[in-house]
Amino acid sequence: MRFDIITIFPGVFNSYLKESLVKKASEKKKIEVKIHDLRKWADDVHKTVDDTPFGGGGGMVMKAEPIHKAVSSLKGKGDKTRVVLFTPRGRRFNQRRATKLTEYNQVIMICGRYEGVDERVAKYIADEELSIGSYVLMGGELPAMVVLETVSRLVPGVVGKESFLQERKRGECFLECPQYTRPENITINGKKRSVPSVLLSGDHRKIAEWRDKKGKIIK
Numbered sequence: 770m771r772f773d774i775i776t777i778f779p780g781v782f783n784s785y786l787k788e789s790l791v792k793k794a795s796e797k798k799k800i801e802v803k804i805h806d807l808r809k810w811a812d813d814v815h816k817t818v819d820d821t822p823f824g825g826g827g828g829m830v831m832k833a834e835p836i837h838k839a840v841s842s843l844k845g846k847g848d849k850t851r852v853v854l855f856t857p858r859g860r861r862f863n864q865r866r867a868t869k870l871t872e873y874n875q876v877i878m879i880c881g882r883y884e885g886v887d888e889r890v891a892k893y894i895a896d897e898e899l900s901i902g903s904y905v906l907m908g909g910e911l912p913a914m915v916v917l918e919t920v921s922r923l924v925p926g927v928v929g930k931e932s933f934l935q936e937r938k939r940g941e942c943f944l945e946c947p948q949y950t951r952p953e954n955i956t957i958n959g960k961k962r963s964v965p966s967v968l969l970s971g972d973h974r975k976i977a978e979w980r981d982k983k984g985k986i987i988k
């Protein structure tokens with residue numbers, strides 16, 4: 770599965786792509802991630818990708834033409850491609866939408882900045898507008914990392930745990946029960962804090978019941 774991310778701040782992705790599990794997944798060729806500087810598709814000497822809004826108002830708006838050129842040149846021939854534009858008013862990204870995206874061979878993500886993106890991108894270029902939450906960020910780069918990580922995790926072989934693929938099939942997010950590790954007892958702010966005794970009981974049926982009870986499913 771291939772991810773193409775279009776941004777005016779390509780450097781933002783450097784450390785993330787070099788240090789995370791996403792790096793391992795790329796090395797194992799489970800996914801391919803390419804970061805593209807939108808300015809490459811600007812056709813003036815200043816590499817302009819934004820302009821003032823029609824009708825007035827503060828701030829700058831990202832131009833549609835460089836984005837159009839970028840998307841057209843990145844779309845793989847014959848690939849099943851999904852073009853995502855990040856906007857705070859888009860549909861809320863969740864586990865189900867992440868699962869849906871795994872049906873494509875290529876996901877092209879457009880990161881907005883400034884006051885947003887010329888509306889013609891949402892209307893005529895993107896297949897869907899996604900929001901990662903009801904708040905306004907300064908750009909689409911963090912949303913792109915969120916989508917990249919959530920979708921990659923569902924690609925077989927990336928996380929390597931069969932149970933994750935079950936989530937993928939259900940399109941829901943199974944949150945596992947709370948986890949504990951050694952030591953059994955620790956002192957926090959002067960009080961002894963212990964691991965639930967059922968987890969130390971060795972009774973596999975009881976442990977499974979406890980985990981079922983404590984696990985949560987979010988939609």
Ligand SMILES: C[S@@+](CC[C@H](N)C(=O)[O-])C[C@H]1O[C@@H](n2cnc3c(N)ncnc32)[C@H](O)[C@@H]1O
Pocket residue numbers: 854855856857858879880881882883884885886899900901902903904905906907908909910912
């Ligand atoms: C400062 S925001 C633009 C806000 C715009 N004036 C509005 O109210 O829709 C700049 C860019 O950040 C990204 N962005 C901000 N918040 C987001 C969110 N919650 N989900 C997804 N993208 C977001 C979008 O790409 C957006 O174009």
